Amino acid sequence: MSIIESLRINQVRNIAQLELECHPQFTLIHGENGSGKTSILEAIHLLANGRSFRTSATESLINNDANEAVVFAQLAGGHRVGISRSRNDKKQLRLDESVQSNWDDVARLLPVLVLDASAFLLLEGGPRARRQFMDWGVFHVEPTFLTAWRRFRKSLASRNHLLKQPRPAFDQIQVWDKELIIAAELVDQYRDQYLAALLPVFRSVYSDIAGERAMDLSITYYRGWDAEKSLAEVFVQSRDMDCKYRATQFGPQRADVTIKTGKHKALEVLSRGQQKLLVSALKIAQGQLLADSNGRHSVYLVDDLPAELDRENRESVLATLAGLKSQLFVTCVDKDSFNSGQQKATEMASFHVERGKINT
Numbered sequence: 001m002s003i004i005e006s007l008r009i010n011q012v013r014n015i016a017q018l019e020l021e022c023h024p025q026f027t028l029i030h031g032e033n034g035s036g037k038t039s040i041l042e043a044i045h046l047l048a049n050g051r052s053f054r055t056s057a058t059e060s061l062i063n064n065d066a067n068e069a070v071v072f073a074q075l076a077g078g079h080r081v082g083i084s085r086s087r088n089d090k091k092q093l094r095l096d097e098s099v100q101s102n103w104d105d106v107a108r109l110l111p112v113l114v115l116d117a118s119a120f121l122l123l124e125g126g127p128r129a130r131r132q133f134m135d136w137g138v139f140h141v142e143p144t145f146l147t148a149w150r151r152f153r154k155s156l157a158s159r160n161h162l163l164k165q166p167r168p169a170f171d172q173i174q175v176w177d178k179e180l181i182i183a184a185e186l187v188d189q190y191r192d193q194y195l196a197a198l199l200p201v202f203r204s205v206y207s208d209i210a211g212e213r214a215m216d217l218s219i220t221y222y223r224g225w226d227a228e229k230s231l232a233e234v235f236v237q238s239r240d241m242d243c244k245y246r247a248t249q250f251g252p253q254r255a256d257v258t259i260k261t262g263k264h265k266a267l268e269v270l271s272r273g274q275q276k277l278l279v280s281a282l283k284i285a286q287g288q289l290l291a292d293s294n295g296r297h298s299v300y301l302v303d304d305l306p307a308e309l310d311r312e313n314r315e316s317v318l319a320t321l322a323g324l325k326s327q328l329f330v331t332c333v334d335k336d337s338f339n340s341g342q343q344k345a346t347e348m349a350s351f352h353v354e355r356g357k358i359n360t
């Protein structure tokens with residue numbers, strides 16, 4: 001079970017210092033626009049993953065008047081995690097007594113899933129977001145995925161470097177291809193297996209939350225190259241294209257997931273509201289599959305849900321999330337308009353944020 005018991009945030013955006021005793025299930029953070037609600041969620045994400053979910057410019061998280069942002073969490077079960085990130089890109093991540101050289105162990109200990117406006121772009125945006133979605137899942141359920149993925153990225157970078165030379169030497173490139181193909185096939189197998197396992201969970205979650213509004217959906221995985229051919233064959237055939245674009249045109253770096261209803265892409269026929277339900281179901285299914293496969297419950301960061309879902313959809317999404325027994329951090333502007341009546345006061349903690357401080 002991944003549960004944040006308490007949180008201390010220093011110099012993250014407009015938050016100078018803030019301490020939060022979190023509820024094991026439901027922590028509601030409410031306040032006006034610009035008060036610092038999303039910043040609290042960003043701080044949790046920074047701690048768990050080393051970056052924000054809102055921007056790739058991590059430095060923008062550091063308070064304008066400070067040189068260093070610090071986030072510390074006490075987890076249920078005794079673990080303590082702390083991150084400091086300074087302006088010169090210096091960071092230090094600690095898990096209990098030990099300094100960590102990367103986020104592998106912390107990310108595994110604290111799986112975090114985000115439902116916010118950008119998550120709802122999963123259908124609309126480019127394939128990168130869908131690859132990240134898959135890889136989040138594979139990373140958490142398949143311990144050896146990360147090694148294969150790193151091998152793949154390293155050999156792909158070397159291959160692309162050679163392709164950028166004035167006259168690419170294919171005898172050298174072929175040397176890299178062996179390693180690249182082995183790693184690429186592993187990455188592909190892991191992703192394929194993950195999606196196959198996710199699909200039935202997704203179907204059940206989706207029909208739970210959408211009820212009668214559920215659409216008939218199909219989800220297909222594209223591995224990044226022709227399903228009928230080996231990657232070795234594809235590399236031989238795409239040599240001219242690889243040279244022309246000076247980069248490898250096929251492989252797991254081009255993988256994608258297509259969600260369709262009938263013949264059409266979901267994006268083209270579903271309403272905004274239906275798309276958001278679908279994305280919520282995908283994220284909930286990810287958390288559920290992880291809990292089912294290794295007992296680890298994800299922490300959900302749900303930003304501005306009332307702005308994203310109407311009341312009926314919101315209630316069914318929250319009820320399903322609550323059923324996961326995961327820890328939820330939910331933000332909204334107006335506490336009263338949010339309170340659906342489902343959440344009993346004793347089963348939640350509620351904080352009012354004002355200008356970067358908890359107003360008690």
Ligand SMILES: Nc1ncnc2c1ncn2[C@@H]1O[C@H](COP(=O)(O)OP(=O)(O)O)[C@@H](O)[C@H]1O
Binds near residue numbers: 031040
């Ligand atoms: N690096 C920073 N230093 C100081 N203030 C910042 C920084 N980045 C953003 N802000 C301010 O922090 C405030 C909090 O933003 P945010 O957490 O998005 O608010 P909310 O989610 O409550 O609407 C905003 O008013 C924003 O202008």
Ligand SMILES: [Mg+2]
Binds near residue numbers: 034038303304
């Ligand atoms: Mg916000």
